[in-house]
Amino acid sequence: MKAAVIVFPGSNREGDVARALKQAGADVTTVWHADTELPPGTDLAVLPGGFSYGDYLRCGAIAGRASVMDAVRAHAARGGLVLGICNGFQILCESGLLPGVLMRNAGLHFICRRQFLRVERNDTAFTRAYAAGQAIDVAIAHGEGNYVADEETLARLEGDGRVAFRYADRDGAVTPAANPNGSLNNIAGIYSEKLNVLGLMPHPENLIDDLVGGTDGRGLFQSLLAA
């Protein structure tokens, strides 16, 4: 698996995700935002977490229009895999690769804490190492992760099974109390129509090590490697 991690000015979790990908066995290269092409043979394009362009204007807005995003769009259109984590999810929404927007957390504060997610389905390239309905313990660290979409979009996402992860409690129950940021339907991550693009707010890449919190995040990267 060849993974290209795209670095924008202000990205800051590119090292974290590269480490998780390498741990799972991927061959990782980094790509600068001003580049216009992905390295030949790229299977997976990764938009890492961070504060691209300072998150000024709107989170992910400026990065969503960087020249490298044309290459990412083309890669996705060919059916290539794209993973956007946190700021990467915001960039995917801003660039039109995923629907909806990520607004300010309902509590208005940045939140960094451990968070359980329910894995909605395990028949995608990103989740086959998990069980459907499994609760996984990962981390969140964001100020603007409140997923909002219009009713029609939301109905389509739900109807097509495009919700990837929901905020849940440790038993996998999706409750208002388990929703850290006000996201509609507790949505923590969604897929594109063809299920080859995933955007999610939480950070599975920070839970890949028993010494540093746990290993529930590994499944996502192992799934990709098996893809």
Next chain:
Amino acid sequence: MTNPTKIRARVTVTLKNGVLDPQGKAIESALTSLGVEGVEGVRQGKLFDIELAPAEAERARELLTAACEKLLANTVIENYRIELVEG
């Protein structure tokens, strides 16, 4: 149907002169690299569209000034302006 005496106001909050605006700076260079020509400066501000219960204009202004001073503007680095819009 809107209540004719309900008050609508727009509060604009802008950075004082000389205060660094990192957002504006980033937006300016993004616009340039997106090919929008001739942009020589961008300063970003906030606006708040506020609905108030019916009140005299003067009282409404008082309330809005309090809102700005207490919360909406950081008067250390920002100026604010209140405009009452027709109800």
Next chain:
Amino acid sequence: MTNPTKIRARVTVTLKNGVLDPQGKAIESALTSLGVEGVEGVRQGKLFDIELAPAEAERARELLTAACEKLLANTVIENYRIELVEG
């Protein structure tokens, strides 16, 4: 001394009707708990004060429209308005 033909514009970006505004809601309840009476709704928006190199008004409008469409507004959820201010 400002250049008389330099263009100054103000772009306002507001949320479309019906789009949830968590920040506006939070501000609304904060104002109420700060004792500002009668606040019945707050929607937050952005504004950009932009300086452009000298150009015809029409050309300036074109450039600013491009700026809004390409970057300043997320037209899925936001409306924008361009006002040219006297140079």
Next chain:
Amino acid sequence: MTVKEPAITPELVASHGLTPDEYERFKALIGREPTFTELGIVSAMWNEHCSYKSSRIHLKGLPTKAPWVIQGPGENAGVIDIGDGLACVFKMESHNHPSFIEPYQGATTGVGGILRDVFTMGARPVAALNSLRFGAPEHPRTRHLVSGVVAGIGGYGNSFGVPTVAGSVGFHTRYDGNILVNAMAVGIARTDGIFYSAATGVGNPIVYLGSKTGRDGIHGATMASAEFDENSEEKRPTVQVGDPFAEKLLLEACLELMQTGSVIAIQDMGAAGLTCSAVEMGAKGGLGVELDLDAVPCREEGMTAYEMMLSESQERMLMVLDPARQAEAEAIFRKWGLDFAVVGHTTDTLRFVVRHQGEVKADLPIRELGDEAPLYDRPWNEPVRPAVLDPTTVAAPVSNTEALIRLVGSPDLASKRWVWEQYDHLILGNTVQTPGGDAAIVRIEDGPKGLALTTDVTPRYCEADPVEGGRQAVAETWRNITAVGGKPLAVTDNLNFGNPERPDIMGQFVGCLRGISEACVALDFPIVSGNVSLYNETQGRAILPTPTIGGVGLVDDVTVHATLAFKRAGDVVLLVGETAGWLGQSVYLRDVAGREEGAPPPVDLAAERRNGDFVRGLIHGGRVSAVHDLSDGGLLVGLAEMALASGIGATLDPAPAELPSHAFWFGEDQARYIVTATADEADAIVAQAREAGVPLRRIGATGGDALRLGADEAISIEDLRRAHESWLPDYMAAAAS
């Protein structure tokens, strides 16, 4: 367009914070009347913040050396050797006054400044810490200040991409008008890749890097050393705005540039910006510096030489570059979208010459600006040591369980989760111990080594007895590192005090320093960097003396460390250290009995070392399941924290008959730890402690969902949790008025 410069009058001199004597001294030094720009330069160089004129003679005696110290105080940050060719670079700095005026921006620029100090030396920042003191919770500005400062620290660190892993937060009415915001940054460099600020070579280009210069914070450094008065809010326009995005780019660009071998010297522009950085680079290298301000990238039009020399715009650096590599260096900065301008060169004249628009705006002897700065041996009073409070004279107003619930829900001891959840403490994926423990542990890249990090100080002890308080601050730092299994290596300090021109305040300063020195010597814990913040005083009322200590320890193998959570039911609870029931200056006395009096607990440094080494040995041997050091609130608060962290309770033996039970449970005797172990292991540990002369006793066993004190008092973990976790969020959510 030239701006007419004001004539130099006694009023103008005074408004620059120079006394008439200081001004005369300066005139004598240069042999003429200064220009306006020169007056600005000297006011920046000679103010308290840059010159340390009141503190320098006392700082000289601090212990700063050890075989593992690579660089002590005097550079942008301290550097210690941590083996494997790696060095740890760290420092703490205050941004107290700016944060009081504009809490969000004051805190962000504080964090930005300290991160810059660390990466200027060639280190990549791996952790940030902070120590915060606010006024009484009921003071009308406190909530606003807490909210802004916490958001600002998070806003900067989160975006910059460094985990904020530990800190402390306290409240006291003596900080009502002067809050404390102390920020610490920790980085890792290769020992052969450390960069210093001394310029070398004549004729080398001096390069300006980073963001543009605006009129930010002009006179900021002067403000930082000025006592507040009622008009201080009018000083607002000097507020600087932080741009963490620019700083992240500056970090990446600097580290990339340093790799190329083209950097001869580098210095960040902090307080008094271009002035301090240029003078220091020249003076340290024994060279002159000539600046051409026409080349300085400016954000605003018409900036004067005076303004450029004093601007405190953030995210800027000054560098002496190998002229042969200039193009290569510039390309790196352009790639990161940053300004890069040659603004001067080094000379062999030992003069500091500033040109602007064809005029010489300043021409000063460079060494004397620093070396001949005023130095004061200010008069000081020996603090009066309060009498020791006999614990048997303190009546218990409420039951011990009631006292416990009050204490765990009191402003100082309540959980600070609301604070650290706003900080990204997980980024970089190396945070082995998150906030909430005794010290944070950050793994060094892929391990096995890690750093143990903490900040500590107990201001009420320092107020009651500065020497003892100074010792205690260092001892607690050392103990916190020890409690997670780290070997304490070195400290940074941030000495926050009131007006040094008052002999009582100077007495606090001198006393605290004496205590700090003694403890650092006894514990082999040298001071490698630090900062002094004086004049924290409003209308004659000073803050509590607050010498914050930031400690760094080494964990050889992060798989071998300890946490404070009880691990399982049925473990034996052991108390290490002597318990005399010391209630003087305890939080029990203050927050339960409503009295602030007595001598603080004495710190026996030999006992600290012996008990700490013993506990660390147990951790390294894998023999204990949980470890926690005891400090504020004493034994019972410590046990409650262990129960809260785990959800497992404990049944405790009754307090020994020779002490009032509340003195036993809440006394704040030093050099103590709680450890837990299996029953078999506990027997062995008891025997071993006896042999080693370490006081140690069994006090109970873990289990259940409550803390039980003897047969008749119990309190559920649920009740404790509610009190502990709710105070701060409830306080912050309550309506301000």
